[in-house]
Amino acid sequence: MKELKQRLKQILIQGLNLEEISVDDIDDSMPLFSEDGLGLDSLDAVEIAILLQKHFQIELKEDEEGKQALQSINSLAEYITKHKGQ
Structure with a gap:
């Protein structure tokens, strides 16, 4: 999960071109x-949906x-883990 x-x-x-932000x-x-x-804003939410698909x-x-999946990195990772392969 940490790698995800x-x-x-x-x-x-x-x-999302967040150049001023690092992973840390x-x-x-x-x-x-x-x-x-x-x-982030609503346009970023659309972009995140596209990135998850890609x-x-x-x-x-x-x-x-x-x-709920868009709340945090934790919630996104849980959503991906739950829906991967469905």
């Missing part, structure tokens, strides 16, 4: 969409589970 979380951080940094700057439980976290062949659904 590291990979997710790298994918987000590259895919992102805590696994840090909120992705709040000012006290990464401060890198993990997983569709991020627009339901409560999908919204």
Whole structure:
């Protein structure tokens, strides 16, 4: 799971052009969409869905589970692990 979380951080940094942020700057439980976290916005959410499809062949659904998956690196990793291979 640790490797998955590291990979997710790298994918987000590259895919969302977060050049000023390093993998070490992102805590696994840090909120992705709040000012006290990464401060991402709704366009970033769409991009994350595309990145999950591209890198993990997983569709991020627009339901409560999908919204919960976008909370943090931890929740994204759990979502990927749960849906990989379905």
